Amino acid sequence: MGRGETPRFRTVVDSRVESVHTVRAGTAGGGRVRLTAYDLLTGPWYTPLTFFYRGTLDGGALRSSLARTLRRYPPLAGRLERDADGGLSVRCNDAGVRFTEASSCDPMRAYGHRLRAQPVIGDVVREVSPFGVVGRDTPLLKIRLTRMRGGGSVLGVLISHSLADGGSALAFLENWSREHLGLSWEEPSHDRGALDALGRLSDDPATRDGRAFVGVGRTRHLLTTLRPGLRKRATVTTRFEAAELAAMKTRALGELAELTEADPDAWVSTNDVLTAHLWRALAELRAHPAEAVQWLGLVVGARSGLGGALPSSYWGNCVSKSWTSLPAGDLRGRSLGAVAGEVRGCLRNNTEDKLRDEIAFLGSYRRRGVSRHVMSAHALDASEMSLTVNNWSRFPIYRIDLGAGRPFWYEFPDLPAPTAHITPTPDEDGGRDVYLCLSEPHAAQVRTGRWQERLHPHAVSGRAG
The missing domain is CATH 3.30.559.10 (Chloramphenicol acetyltransferase-like domain)
Structure with a gap:
């Protein structure tokens, strides 16, 4: 080029x-x-x-x-x-x-x-x-x-x-x-x-204060919705092999154990570790000042958090979002295990009480006829200071056989905000494909050999995904 x-x-x-x-x-x-x-x-x-x-x-x-x-x-x-x-x-x-x-x-x-x-x-x-x-x-x-x-x-x-x-x-x-x-x-x-019917306002002030959604005026809603589209974005992909993820998780669990000592709840999943790794790498790529707040938004399914109150076959939108943040310097300087622990803590906030409160809160806006004034609480931070992670690694993407075998590849659209879209690999072998939607300059950087090495320091074969 x-x-x-x-x-x-x-x-x-x-x-x-x-x-x-x-x-x-x-x-x-x-x-x-x-x-x-x-x-x-x-x-x-x-x-x-x-x-x-x-x-x-x-x-x-x-x-x-x-x-x-x-x-x-x-x-x-x-x-x-x-x-x-x-x-x-x-x-x-x-x-x-x-x-x-x-x-x-x-x-x-x-x-x-x-x-x-x-x-x-x-x-x-x-x-x-x-x-x-x-x-x-x-x-x-x-x-x-x-x-x-x-x-x-x-x-x-x-x-x-x-x-x-x-x-x-x-x-x-x-x-x-x-x-x-x-x-x-x-x-x-x-x-x-x-x-x-599951909506119920929470009695916990902290839950109410930490709602994932807020009501805003029409003008603010419109400006916030349009702003991300002013920057051109592109999606690049990279593959994390199963062995590479296992090595990352082993390291993260070891670091987390040192931080938490005998805490029996000190555990993180493979996806927690991968999310932490991507968030840290993006903080390095963006090179914001140490004090600049970096937001992480996790798209989370509400079904499991509702404790089986919904039918397993419920079909519709049932997704919430959890947020956490760290100063850029902290994010770049913390260990992988420490950041993965932050990710796990953010997910744990998605309690049944929080979800029921959210359903009731959103329902109240619908009853008042102003549903279109509700938006994500941190939508204003959906810029180069944020990353939204949407984990589809358990979805049957590569099991859609319509008479000609399974698909060998899948494409996802560019999104208006910085996003990491995580999917299984075509072989469904425990690896992960990551679709990183970033500003075009950052996407171009991620495609370079240097940044592929930065994304894959634990690659067993020494080859970037």
Whole structure:
């Protein structure tokens, strides 16, 4: 790359639309599903997920199995409507899902860490404006199947974030896979009232003061939402092998034991250690002054914290966030074990009392018709002073078999704020793939040999991921 050139972080796959179909379940008996306050937090945006297959997928067979799957997922074939109090509901009218088939004159390439592609092939993202969804005949699920010359397929999935968090989106895709293969799968629960009923304001002042969400005025909400988009971001990936993670965890546990002596609760998980390592490395990359506060936001699933009060098959948004912070100098100077302990402590704050209080707090804004004024408590820090970590390492990303084997690669979109997206590897061998979404200059630095070595000091083979 020459001086002054813009680095290329992704390749573009050209494709041509061949046909567009509307896939319906064949029944419209789902009524209306009123979305929860957790659902309303996301706004009417879509989550694009892209899966790359070496085999060729059969579009007709996919549409048939998708129609059968939609019978148990009526919201996905429905349409969003505004409620009288400003909330949202899904009218389960079986208006349908858009399924586009396309072809590419290019062969399937060896996509992966060193060769990235756009997260959705073709114009699928541009086809959906988040401002033209509510009260319109706009599909809440779009599928685009692109066949490559000589074999291989790319499956782009665009799903309304108002309906599902990442775990629920992947659960739907895994169930579609099981339906396609003729396997049994669990009926999802669309009873959003089950989550709303769990709301209970906390009696603990510290819990109330530490809420992950706050109510703000319309102007502040708009400015805070738009500000991250002013900086161009790019995503780079790197792989942490299982042996490398084991070495990191052994070191961290040893350091933590020295700090906490005989504390029986002094334990950290592999993901805690990886998160701590990424947070420290990013603090070094950014080189902020020692006193500058560095924020870490952890996206956490609320289901486990609610103590089994929700059905295991609950389908929707059920995600909270926990925050912690350290001065940049402290973060760079602390041991890996000490920072991993900070991460674990942040996760432990996600108690049942905190989650029930959060549900009640968010519900109160919905009842007053001002849900759109609620945002993350540290959204104003969603800048170069923060890192949000979203851990998908237990999700079935590489088990979405739709008749052509499992995918060999998966792409995730660039996000408006600095984010570390953690996933399993294609081999599901205990390693982790990390998608780091950073400002373009920082992303370019991370791709250099020096920074790959900095990210992988515990690589057993001595090779950066």
